[in-house]
Amino acid sequence: MNLSKDLMAASSTPLVLGIIAEGETYGYEIVKRVEELSGGALNWTDGMMYPLLHRLEHQGLLESRWRVADSGRKRKYYAITTQGRKALAEQQQQWQVINEALSRIWHEMKATTRSNDDGYQFA
Structure with a gap:
């Protein structure tokens, strides 16, 4: 499945901060950790990772050293x-x-669409 770039971008900051909170690490290792933790569902590239790391560092959320x-x-x-x-x-x-709001909404939508007679089934 191709995930929306907007969704990937929105979730990238907490994912990266969470991984770096585990311990000091570098870009390629973060890419591999995201893939591992997501069971392969998220496959990031260097082209996405390094601009994000630089932005987070500029914002004061990360610090770096060679x-x-x-x-x-x-x-x-x-x-x-x-x-x-x-x-x-x-x-x-x-x-x-x-997450909780979407789960509630989707659950409610399922219940509503099951009672409709229009033949539409919500997955």
Whole structure:
């Protein structure tokens, strides 16, 4: 299934902040962690990840430092800031409200469409 770019963009900030809250990490590792945590449903690209990381850093939600990885490669590692943790908590609460509202709405829509005689079935 192709997911809407708008939906992907809206969910990317809390996902990235949540992953970085687990511990300092770098872009490619975040991409792989998103794929792993989503069971392969979310496949991000570097072209999406790095502008997001730079924006979050500019907003003060992340901080970065260059470090030599175990492989010997120099990588930019990101860590969440106190402000980033607050933003993550707020976004998690907002997404919980949205998730619960959509679940209620869809459940109600199913009940309503089942009682209609127009033959339409809500999935």
